[in-house]
Amino acid sequence: MTSSVTSTDNDVLLEVNNLKTHFPIKGGLLRRTVATVKAVDGVSFAVKRGETLGLVGESGCGKTTTGRTVLRLERATEGEVLFEGHDVLRASRWQMKRLRRDMQIVFQDPYASLDPRITIGESVEEGLIIHGIGNAHERRERVRAVLDKVGLHANQMNRFPHEFSGGQRQRIGIARALIMEPKLIVCDEPVSALDVSIQSQVLNLLKNLQREFGLTYLFIAHNLAVVEHISDRVGVMYLGKVVELSGRDDLFRNPLHPYTKALISAIPQPDPTVRRARIMLQGDVPSPINPPTGCRFHPRCWIAQEICKTDDPAFEEKRKGHWAACHFAGEA
Amino acid sequence: MANVNREILRVEGLKTHFFTDEGVVQAVDGVDFVLHRGETLGIVGESGSGKSVTSLSLLRLVSRPGRIVEGQLLFDGVDLTSISEEQMRAIRGDRISMIFQQPTTALNPVFRVGDQIIETLTIHQGLQGNEAQQRCRELLTMVGLPDPERRMRQYPHELSGGQCQRIMIAMALACNPELLIADEPTTALDVTIQAQILDLMRALREKIDTAIILITHDMGVVAEMADNVIVMYAGQVVEYAEVKQLFANPLHPYTIGLLNSMPVLGDVRDELAVIPGTVPSLINPPVGCRFAARCDRRFERCTETPPMVEPEQGRRVRCWLYR
Numbered sequence: 097m098t099s100s101v102t103s104t105d106n107d108v109l110l111e112v113n114n115l116k117t118h119f120p121i122k123g124g125l126l127r128r129t130v131a132t133v134k135a136v137d138g139v140s141f142a143v144k145r146g147e148t149l150g151l152v153g154e155s156g157c158g159k160t161t162t163g164r165t166v167l168r169l170e171r172a173t174e175g176e177v178l179f180e181g182h183d184v185l186r187a188s189r190w191q192m193k194r195l196r197r198d199m200q201i202v203f204q205d206p207y208a209s210l211d212p213r214i215t216i217g218e219s220v221e222e223g224l225i226i227h228g229i230g231n232a233h234e235r236r237e238r239v240r241a242v243l244d245k246v247g248l249h250a251n252q253m254n255r256f257p258h259e260f261s262g263g264q265r266q267r268i269g270i271a272r273a274l275i276m277e278p279k280l281i282v283c284d285e286p287v288s289a290l291d292v293s294i295q296s297q298v299l300n301l302l303k304n305l306q307r308e309f310g311l312t313y314l315f316i317a318h319n320l321a322v323v324e325h326i327s328d329r330v331g332v333m334y335l336g337k338v339v340e341l342s343g344r345d346d347l348f349r350n351p352l353h354p355y356t357k358a359l360i361s362a363i364p365q366p367d368p369t370v371r372r373a374r375i376m377l378q379g380d381v382p383s384p385i386n387p388p389t390g391c392r393f394h395p396r397c398w399i400a401q402e403i404c405k406t407d408d409p410a411f412e413e414k415r416k417g418h419w420a421a422c423h424f425a426g427e428a
Numbered sequence: 429m430a431n432v433n434r435e436i437l438r439v440e441g442l443k444t445h446f447f448t449d450e451g452v453v454q455a456v457d458g459v460d461f462v463l464h465r466g467e468t469l470g471i472v473g474e475s476g477s478g479k480s481v482t483s484l485s486l487l488r489l490v491s492r493p494g495r496i497v498e499g500q501l502l503f504d505g506v507d508l509t510s511i512s513e514e515q516m517r518a519i520r521g522d523r524i525s526m527i528f529q530q531p532t533t534a535l536n537p538v539f540r541v542g543d544q545i546i547e548t549l550t551i552h553q554g555l556q557g558n559e560a561q562q563r564c565r566e567l568l569t570m571v572g573l574p575d576p577e578r579r580m581r582q583y584p585h586e587l588s589g590g591q592c593q594r595i596m597i598a599m600a601l602a603c604n605p606e607l608l609i610a611d612e613p614t615t616a617l618d619v620t621i622q623a624q625i626l627d628l629m630r631a632l633r634e635k636i637d638t639a640i641i642l643i644t645h646d647m648g649v650v651a652e653m654a655d656n657v658i659v660m661y662a663g664q665v666v667e668y669a670e671v672k673q674l675f676a677n678p679l680h681p682y683t684i685g686l687l688n689s690m691p692v693l694g695d696v697r698d699e700l701a702v703i704p705g706t707v708p709s710l711i712n713p714p715v716g717c718r719f720a721a722r723c724d725r726r727f728e729r730c731t732e733t734p735p736m737v738e739p740e741q742g743r744r745v746r747c748w749l750y751r
Contacts (some may be wrong), residue, residue: 293703
């Protein structure tokens with residue numbers, strides 16, 4: 097059922113099938129598992145070569161864990177991740193090392209993700225050394241070239257992270273990923289720690305690099321306007337599941353899942369003359385330790401019926417290329 | 429306007445500097461505005477623009493090495509910079525209250541939330557025992573927390589971010605303040621929860637006629653909540669306008685850049701406008717206009733300090749273009 101989400105054509109770079117990442121909570125004297133956080137609980141999607149797939153959702157929906165599990169930075173509990181047909185979750189150490197060159201990540205916090213004790217030149221070069229690429233001179237040249245690509249100066253190579261602003265550090269983070277000449281970059285909230293004027297610089301940079309190098313992005317963010325701006329297709333997550341996935345314009349213009357509708361309507365628009373009807377969701381997101389039965393959104397959903405309390409809706413293609421998991425998709 | 433006698437706060441020439449080992453940080457360096465009862469004033473700006481230090485200055489909560497070096501803060505006619513600490517403490521939390529960005533860190537983790545609200549009621553309103561309990565229940569109901577009895581017995585860690593922010597708002601409103609300062613009240617919250625909190629703040633404003641200073645970096649929140657808006661850049665007010673005017677016809681090149689550089693839902697552009705460069709250091713701010721180095725409309729004059737000019741009634745802008 098799940099593999100039908102994805103097309104089998106050659107232009108699929110990354111395929112994720114029924115991925116689950118559960119974290120045990122240990123308690124008591126014997127440190128037995130007393131509960132399980134189902135951070136990611138059955139996620140399927142495919143990312144095509146050269147496209148940007150956006151993953152949005154609120155805190156705790158599992159979007160970051162999904163991105164990290166795809167790169168094996170978290171251990172998957174179940175499911176399958178295929179990168180160019182290679183089984184990532186079952187790859188050996190050696191195979192994984194080779195795969196990591198092609199799958200890079202840019203982290204959210206540009207302050208925490210750089211080693212404060214080494215220069216940014218060394219930081220950017222690190223990946224090349226680990227993978228034994230080039231000699232010292234060649235590596236330096238590549239660092240120079242990549243710093244130039246991300247809008248920094250090669251003469252800044254010998255400086256330390258604290259000498260850079262947040263936006264510049266994020267450029268360094270991008271340079272670290274880019275120098276490996278990857279095929280896929282997982283961008284985990286790459287602009288959410290930045291001010292708006294800096295955010296637009298970094299978003300434009302990511303778009304330009306994608307065009308120049310044919311990169312593929314899995315772009316994880318909570319800001320819908322940012323995701324709409326950068327993505328070709330968008331998946332919306334809620335409590336560990338993808339509840340809707342479709343082409344960008346279709347998703348934002350004709351959302352089928354009530355949660356997507358509520359999420360879009362909750363964004364304050366920077367125009368004081370419009371007053372949109374707002375769908376006000378009641379209460380908070382429930383805990384992923386004991387997610388609600390049936391459809392996980394039913395306790396906050398205004399069109400929920402009896403069936404929603406008991407039956408988990410299937411993630412189905414409701415329109416061409418537009419998937420949703422809702423018994424009453426499009427009826428809200 | 430009927431606002432003549434409704435003035436609650438007048439800030440004139442506020443300067444708050446921090447005296448650090450590296451030099452004097454001119455965090456707030458020329459802020460003026462007038463606020464009326466029932467009015468919501470949005471203060472927008474990016475990190476380091478001085479918006480949060482402005483709000484802390486209003487409550488005299490700037491801690492060393494920072495201090496207010498110049499200016500007047502006339503609250504209902506009384507200059508807050510000249511009264512004693514004891515008098516200030518009586519105003520804080522009573523006539524002026526504040527909501528912070530991180531509700532979970534602003535609450536004391538070792539006390540039940542009910543006791544924390546009741547403490548405010550006891551100190552400022554002299555309420556005790558059943559009376560205080562009763563008022564506490566009312567407040568929690570007012571901010572939309574169901575089952576107030578149970579909430580009062582809970583500790584902050586048992587509540588979600590949105591619930592903690594409701595508790596903070598309940599505490600801030602405990603004494604029906606005349607001025608409420610909200611510093612990024614919804615920044616740490618998810619959008620669906622933000623919508624609930626903004627809705628709540630709107631309802632309370634109607635009900636108790638509080639003047640609100642809303643500090644945020646989110647232009648969407650400002651558009652939705654504010655009557656008037658101040659745009660700050662590098663410690664200074666660069667533009668002041670009524671909210672609709674500001675969005676329809678921004679004047680300062682920085683405001684224009686800010687509005688164009690953010691992605692807007694439903695308005696997909698291939699490239700976002702960019703403000704090149706970064707915010708200048710406030711230890712040695714640039715001579716002349718502080719925005720000049722990043723401005724695409726700068727000319728010779730910009731090396732001189734621009735005055736605040738009033739190109740139209742009720743609008744002010746710190747830029748040579750309008751001189």
